[in-house]
Amino acid sequence: MSRDLLIIGAGGHAKVVIEAFRAAQGWRIAGLLDGAQAGRTVLGVPVIGGDDDLPRLRREGVSAAFVAIGNNLARERLGAALAAHGFVIPALIHPAAFVSPAARIGAGAAVLARAVIGTETVLGDFVIVNNGAVVDHDNLLGSAAHVAPGCALAGNVQVGARSLVGVGSAVRPGVRIGADAVVGAGSAVVKDVPDRTMVGGVPARPLRGKSVAG
Numbered sequence: 001m002s003r004d005l006l007i008i009g010a011g012g013h014a015k016v017v018i019e020a021f022r023a024a025q026g027w028r029i030a031g032l033l034d035g036a037q038a039g040r041t042v043l044g045v046p047v048i049g050g051d052d053d054l055p056r057l058r059r060e061g062v063s064a065a066f067v068a069i070g071n072n073l074a075r076e077r078l079g080a081a082l083a084a085h086g087f088v089i090p091a092l093i094h095p096a097a098f099v100s101p102a103a104r105i106g107a108g109a110a111v112l113a114r115a116v117i118g119t120e121t122v123l124g125d126f127v128i129v130n131n132g133a134v135v136d137h138d139n140l141l142g143s144a145a146h147v148a149p150g151c152a153l154a155g156n157v158q159v160g161a162r163s164l165v166g167v168g169s170a171v172r173p174g175v176r177i178g179a180d181a182v183v184g185a186g187s188a189v190v191k192d193v194p195d196r197t198m199v200g201g202v203p204a205r206p207l208r209g210k211s212v213a214g
């Protein structure tokens with residue numbers, strides 16, 4: 001029997017999440033929440049309100065919810081709000097992903113199509129391992145970290161909370177990326193990255209841009 005699920009967000013990442021939940025089966029998407037887009041539909045799913053509607057929807061019996069927002073800090077904060085309102089927060093594992101039976105996947109984490117999660121890897125709550133990303137053995141990804149499409153993380157890599165590893169990047173074995181860091185698209189990370197640092201290039205070096213993770 002399918003259970004009702006709310007999805008928070010109505011943007012590009014929400015579209016990917018809707019399709020992954022449909023592929024995974026077992027859930028009926030009750031609606032999306034995005035105050036700025038109420039009344040719209042996304043892939044046939046109506047936007048039924050904003051974050052303010054969470055307590056009411058919980059009272060009305062919707063018991064499960066999932067945050068589908070690409071910004072890492074916002075995803076972590078909204079995930080904490082869902083937990084505070086008493087929602088069940090499932091992990092989303094696309095049926096075309098491979099997850100080692102010895103891996104641990106946190107609440108609200110998304111492991112998308114063609115992703116690989118290696119043995120004894122731990123994904124924190126609200127992590128995204130995006131389409132086609134490989135996170136090999138013994139990795140530790142902190143809360144709301146995002147490994148973007150097509151990345152390859154070798155063994156024993158750590159990624160701190162809310163950090164982004166940009167699309168198509170590679171990370172050498174044993175490297176530690178700190179919290180709230182950004183690795184630019186297409187980088188090769190061969191040494192540790194401090195907290196709140198943006199790096200990019202091959203090999204990756206500090207950049208002077210303006211972005212924060214997400």
Ligand SMILES: CC(C)(COP(=O)(O)OP(=O)(O)OC[C@H]1O[C@@H](n2cnc3c(N)ncnc32)[C@H](O)[C@@H]1OP(=O)(O)O)[C@@H](O)C(=O)NCCC(=O)NCCS
Binds near residue numbers: 149201207208
């Ligand atoms: C690194 C990044 C965050 C920087 O964005 P930004 O803060 O807007 O910075 P800018 O584009 O102004 O670039 C700043 C400098 O860094 C350089 N730079 C930007 N991205 C780079 C990258 N991926 N690798 C190497 N250098 C990069 C720019 O050339 C520029 O150099 P300059 O000052 O010599 O001209 C962004 O370019 C990026 O790669 N984002 C990844 C996004 C992603 O993968 N998202 C996942 C979605 S699923």
